[in-house]
Amino acid sequence: MAITQNLPVVDQSHFKAFEAISTPERLLLGPGPSNAHPAVLEALALPPVGHLDPVYIHLMGEVQELLRYAWQTDNRLTIPISGTGSAAMEATFANTVEPGDKVLVANKGYFGDRLSDMAERYRAEVSIIEKPWGEAFTLQEIEEALKNHRPSILAMVHAETSTGVCQPMEGIGELCHQYDCLLLLDTVTSLGGVPLFLDEWKVDLAYSCSQKGLSCPPGLGPFTMSPLAEKKLLQRSGKVPNWYLDLSLLNKYWGSDRVYHHTAPVNMNYGLREALRLLANEGLLNAWERHRINAEKLWNGLEKLGLVLHVEEDLRLPTLTTVRIPEGVDGKAFSLHLLNSYGIEIGGGLGLLAGKVWRIGLMGFNSTSENVEKILDIFESDLPKF
Numbered sequence: 037m038a039i040t041q042n043l044p045v046v047d048q049s050h051f052k053a054f055e056a057i058s059t060p061e062r063l064l065l066g067p068g069p070s071n072a073h074p075a076v077l078e079a080l081a082l083p084p085v086g087h088l089d090p091v092y093i094h095l096m097g098e099v100q101e102l103l104r105y106a107w108q109t110d111n112r113l114t115i116p117i118s119g120t121g122s123a124a125m126e127a128t129f130a131n132t133v134e135p136g137d138k139v140l141v142a143n144k145g146y147f148g149d150r151l152s153d154m155a156e157r158y159r160a161e162v163s164i165i166e167k168p169w170g171e172a173f174t175l176q177e178i179e180e181a182l183k184n185h186r187p188s189i190l191a192m193v194h195a196e197t198s199t200g201v202c203q204p205m206e207g208i209g210e211l212c213h214q215y216d217c218l219l220l221l222d223t224v225t226s227l228g229g230v231p232l233f234l235d236e237w238k239v240d241l242a243y244s245c246s247q248k249g250l251s252c253p254p255g256l257g258p259f260t261m262s263p264l265a266e267k268k269l270l271q272r273s274g275k276v277p278n279w280y281l282d283l284s285l286l287n288k289y290w291g292s293d294r295v296y297h298h299t300a301p302v303n304m305n306y307g308l309r310e311a312l313r314l315l316a317n318e319g320l321l322n323a324w325e326r327h328r329i330n331a332e333k334l335w336n337g338l339e340k341l342g343l344v345l346h347v348e349e350d351l352r353l354p355t356l357t358t359v360r361i362p363e364g365v366d367g368k369a370f371s372l373h374l375l376n377s378y379g380i381e382i383g384g385g386l387g388l389l390a391g392k393v394w395r396i397g398l399m400g401f402n403s404t405s406e407n408v409e410k411i412l413d414i415f416e417s418d419l420p421k422f
């Protein structure tokens with residue numbers, strides 16, 4: 037019997053005869069994604085193997101080990117979540133918050149808002165301390181808040197992509213543990229580009245993304261939890277209220293059992309493995325130094341052009357610079373000009389800084405002296421026309 041017999045008529049109204057995909061060349065100097073390293077793109081294009089193939093299982097172990105190196109942690113539960121940074125962010129609360137748990141969010145930007153929103157969705161009792169967008173918390177402010185709120189989790193962003201601020205971390209983890217509280221840290225815009233010492237800083241929960249300092253496309257969300265956070269997970273009175281992000285289930289795949297949980301995005305993990313290998317080969321200290329040197333060159337160049345940087349030098353992020361849009365300049369029109377005339381993407385302001393700053397990213401593969409010179413030259417020649 038012909039397959040077309042007894043079938044409904046195929047509706048052609050959504051059929052379009054498209055050309056095969058082609059994408060323009062872009063230099064991504066915004067808040068992310070950043071350009072992927074060519075070797076990572078090659079790894080992504082390799083033929084997939086099965087997600088339970090011994091070869092892939094071996095690669096999973098390599099990804100986990102390389103993530104531990106990049107984050108400077110010994111945490112057993114260190115895995116890439118299948119999803120972007122926000123999925124890994126959500127995994128932190130999903131696994132450790134039970135209804136009524138007190139979560140304190142130290143909020144100094146757009147992604148601090150997201151942390152509170154997510155914690156509320158897991159029915160935490162959320163309290164918030166805030167700093168103006170462009171500043172960081174002092175140790176004294178954190179201690180006072182821990183004393184006042186007595187949370188079981190303190191959540192904060194290390195590298196706030198909306199403001200360009202790097203939160204100093206020394207001493208915060210000790211304080212948290214002194215107050216019987218876990219420390220949860222967003223490292224989305226710091227991993228690979230800014231010094232990070234999770235174990236030394238006593239961070240209990242952290243997450244990141246693949247598309248910034250690691251020079252891989254978006255799609256994976258590195259996640260890690262300390263033995264203390266794992267204890268909280270084991271002591272839950274109820275199930276983790278999110279099946280996909282439940283670390284006790286995910287660990288049956290990523291831990292020694294290696295049993296099916298979900299079909300892993302095999303090629304994304306090829307890419308991440310390659311990205312992490314490149315980072316390890318460069319060495320963390322060298323990578324951090326490269327980001328710092330190129331950022332300083334950008335800061336000096338922008339200031340020489342008479343532009344004002346939004347964040348004080350000692351709190352500035354090497355991976356993302358916020359520069360104020362001068363009075364009378366149409367910031368959006370200038371960004372669009374960079375994209376249309378030069379194929380260069382920079383970011384606009386987010387939330388409270390919308391329309392006030394541009395955000396220039398120098399992350400991973402893109403943090404080079406040539407890219408800094410390129411963007412500075414264009415600012416110098418073209419900004420006066422706006």
Ligand SMILES: Cc1ncc(COP(=O)(O)O)c(C=O)c1O
Binds near residue numbers: 120121196197198222
């Ligand atoms: C600091 C920070 N946290 C979380 C996220 C969310 O990550 P994603 O967009 O990969 O879901 C971002 C994204 O840029 C970010 O910059």
